[in-house]
Ligand code: AMP
């Protein structure tokens with residue numbers, strides 16, 4: 001098993017301590033947060049910087065709790081543990097996020113699927129107890145997988161069919177990055193970068209007035225080795241790849257954490273990673289996972305049909 005931190009590692013940004021504009025010259029301030037199973041780095045300058053970073057940190061911890069399926073008291077856990085068909089009031093925020101996840105499932109023809117939770121657990125990816133499940137075990141779980149088993153009920157309630165459970169791991173950090181962008185905006189931040197472990201949002205360019213540079217991990221090389229650098233101001237950039245998290249079985253077979261909803265097996269495709277660049281963090285996160293499942297031909301077809309984002313596909317052929 002191996003976990004690599006940020007894939008879209010924000011490069012060290014030269015001159016980050018120089019003053020930035022505003023009535024009183026300020027310096028870029030930064031914090032590090034450990035949440036959602038990863039190290040997160042936030043930098044901000046301009047506006048109410050300290051208040052923005054404090055609010056951002058609180059919000060990350062709040063979302064880590066609210067969207068987790070391993071914390072017993074989270075709304076996601078309450079939903080997952082309710083008897084099949086029982087509506088559970090999950091609150092407006094979570095219901096809206098689940099509704100968006102269902103839209104992403106529909107748009108990606110089921111490649112993006114939040115109901116893989118029991119299958120992911122069978123492989124031990126959620127609990128860090130890695131194993132290769134029997135085909136018969138997967139065959140019992142697969143009938144409960146699919147967006148059609150999730151029902152948006154009256155008000156802010158959601159229900160799941162018997163045996164269905166959800167996991168928002170493929171979308172939670174992207175949603176958190178959207179929330180970070182809102183908080184920065186509320187506090188008048190003019191320059192900043194938010195790196196939520198591979199889900200990056202850049203705001204307003206760097207202090208030299210140039211775009212931020214976002215390093216894209218070369219998935220075939222060791223952590224920190226870059227395949228290239230993206231330059232962006234005011235954009236979300238998210239990468240998904242099998243190399244981020246995987247398990248090597250005793251016979252040497254590598255099983256990676258992104259699953260094909262049709263088979264319940266780790267995706268086998270001609271892709272090593274997918275990076276998505278667009279103006280919405282939740283969408284970037286959902287699409288990076290889904291397009292990885294589709295493989296390069298499917299991802300290109302999807303991009304041509306849907307548009308609204310840019311992508312970098314790194315194939316097994318390099
Ligand atoms: P990401 O790193 O955003 O690509 O999300 C990967 C995580 O989402 C995995 O570790 C699983 O918890 C979950 N997952 C795995 N396969 C899928 C899938 N096809 N659709 C949605 N979530 C998935």
Ligand code: MG
Nearest residue numbers: 170285286289
């Ligand atoms: Mg994702």
